[in-house]
Amino acid sequence: MTVTVRFAPSPTGKLHVGNARAAVLNWLFAHKEGGRFVLRLDDTDRERSTAEFAEVIGTDLAWLGLTHDAYARQSDRFPLYEEAAAKLKAAGRLYPAYETADELERRRMRQRARGLPPVYDRAALALSDDDRARLEGEGRKPHWRFKLNQTSVAWHDLVRGEVSIDTATVSDPVLIREDGQFLYTLPSVVDDIDLKISHVIRGEDHVVNTAAQIEIFEALGGPIPIFAHYPMIVGADGEKLSKRLGSLSLESLRADGIDPMAVNALLAKIGTSDPIEARRTLGELAAEFAFERISHAPARLDPDDLKRLSTKLLHLKPFEEVAPDLAALGVGGGAVFWTAIHDNLETLDQAVDWWRIVAEPQDPTISGDPVLLAGARLLPEGDLTEATWQPWTKAIGAATGLKGKDLFFPLRLALTGREHGPEMKKLIPLMGRTRVLARLRGERA
Numbered sequence: 001m002t003v004t005v006r007f008a009p010s011p012t013g014k015l016h017v018g019n020a021r022a023a024v025l026n027w028l029f030a031h032k033e034g035g036r037f038v039l040r041l042d043d044t045d046r047e048r049s050t051a052e053f054a055e056v057i058g059t060d061l062a063w064l065g066l067t068h069d070a071y072a073r074q075s076d077r078f079p080l081y082e083e084a085a086a087k088l089k090a091a092g093r094l095y096p097a098y099e100t101a102d103e104l105e106r107r108r109m110r111q112r113a114r115g116l117p118p119v120y121d122r123a124a125l126a127l128s129d130d131d132r133a134r135l136e137g138e139g140r141k142p143h144w145r146f147k148l149n150q151t152s153v154a155w156h157d158l159v160r161g162e163v164s165i166d167t168a169t170v171s172d173p174v175l176i177r178e179d180g181q182f183l184y185t186l187p188s189v190v191d192d193i194d195l196k197i198s199h200v201i202r203g204e205d206h207v208v209n210t211a212a213q214i215e216i217f218e219a220l221g222g223p224i225p226i227f228a229h230y231p232m233i234v235g236a237d238g239e240k241l242s243k244r245l246g247s248l249s250l251e252s253l254r255a256d257g258i259d260p261m262a263v264n265a266l267l268a269k270i271g272t273s274d275p276i277e278a279r280r281t282l283g284e285l286a287a288e289f290a291f292e293r294i295s296h297a298p299a300r301l302d303p304d305d306l307k308r309l310s311t312k313l314l315h316l317k318p319f320e321e322v323a324p325d326l327a328a329l330g331v332g333g334g335a336v337f338w339t340a341i342h343d344n345l346e347t348l349d350q351a352v353d354w355w356r357i358v359a360e361p362q363d364p365t366i367s368g369d370p371v372l373l374a375g376a377r378l379l380p381e382g383d384l385t386e387a388t389w390q391p392w393t394k395a396i397g398a399a400t401g402l403k404g405k406d407l408f409f410p411l412r413l414a415l416t417g418r419e420h421g422p423e424m425k426k427l428i429p430l431m432g433r434t435r436v437l438a439r440l441r442g443e444r445a
């Protein structure tokens with residue numbers, strides 16, 4: 001069997017860490033199995049789907065590096081859905097119902113008041129041809145419901161194990177609205193059959209849909225894919241993520257300078273038995289992907305993890321990879337400078353500050369400290385190298401009787417203007433002898 005999976009977003013909004021997780025998990029599984037990843041736009045909702053959202057989804061996926069092997073758009077595929085609907089009607093599995101939303105709501109309220117589950121009572125199945133003609137004569141248009149088998153539907157879920165749902169506890173799902181618009185349920189099944197989807201990997205909010213959809217697969221005579229439903233993401237304190245989604249849209253993470261591999265790693269590892277650690281490539285994450293590692297408990301998201309992973313990835317980046325970005329920021333110094341400072345960066349643009357500190361004149365921060373006076377006197381002749389620092393500071397220590405913080409703090413402050421930063425032994429060769437001497441003397445240099 002060729003593994004074929006799909007990521008099926010509706011272009012009715014932006015991708016955020018919640019819905020992008022489906023993309024990441026499907027992509028990783030496909031690539032682990034040498035399979036195919038289909039991007040399917042679920043755009044049957046003509047009022048809410050927009051070309052702009054579709055475009056941002058494309059940009060977001062490209063940013064994450066989640067390439068697709070095939071692309072489908074449901075709005076291009078209506079004839080297939082019509083054909084499937086006709087087949088279901090002919091088999092007596094799709095029936096017209098005429099209740100308005102208000103009538104249905106009132107019925108549900110009565111059911112709840114009587115302690116009954118608010119399941120559709122199938123009143124429409126009892127309508128005669130005359131009843132229907134009368135209702136349509138009143139100007140009502142039917143919506144169409146799928147007649148469930150009202151039996152136990154069971155499957156082996158790759159995350160949840162054995163699942164069984166009694167479809168007698170579920171309302172017959174509406175597949176076609178009264179304005180003729182297909183809702184998600186049927187087109188998804190038709191496409192999964194037509195695009196030969198082998199595995200449906202999605203959030204557990206779809207578990208009940210799955211029971212109904214399995215019945216639709218059967219009614220259409222299509223092969224039933226393997227299902228995997230992962231638990232939803234919640235905030236660190238267990239609350240629903242939806243409140244924070246604005247700041248967790250991929251678009252805003254991109255604008256914040258978050259590394260896309262930080263997003264991939266977080267979404268691959270969150271809610272699994274693996275630690276949340278940075279990985280440099282999607283290939284590494286794919287090799288580590290396994291359904292068995294996905295926990296049954298909700299996945300807790302700590303947005304700080306994104307920053308942590310992004311910073312870690314920055315530290316792991318070889319110079320060649322960041323060279324164009326550094327050049328664009330006006331940062332020089334080549335690989336030597338990058339090696340000296342990269343472990344101290346949280347974001348790439350902080351490299352600019354360090355470049356100014358080593359390469360451009362700075363106002364003095366302190367002067368006259370005995371450590372600085374001794375330092376200027378004892379600075380060896382010739383070019384400064386990484387090997388300069390250790391014997392030089394040892395000599396300053398011997399001359400002043402100072403050590404530890406008392407010795408190193410004034411040097412760092414005078415030379416960099418900062419209390420913390422990269423290793424001094426790596427910075428002083430980049431500053432050069434003249435600048436180091438002048439800064440020790442309290443001059444602007």
Ligand code: GLU
Pocket residue numbers: 008009010042184188201202206
């Ligand atoms: N468009 C559906 C959603 O975004 C797809 C769900 C599925 O994977 O079947 O929820």
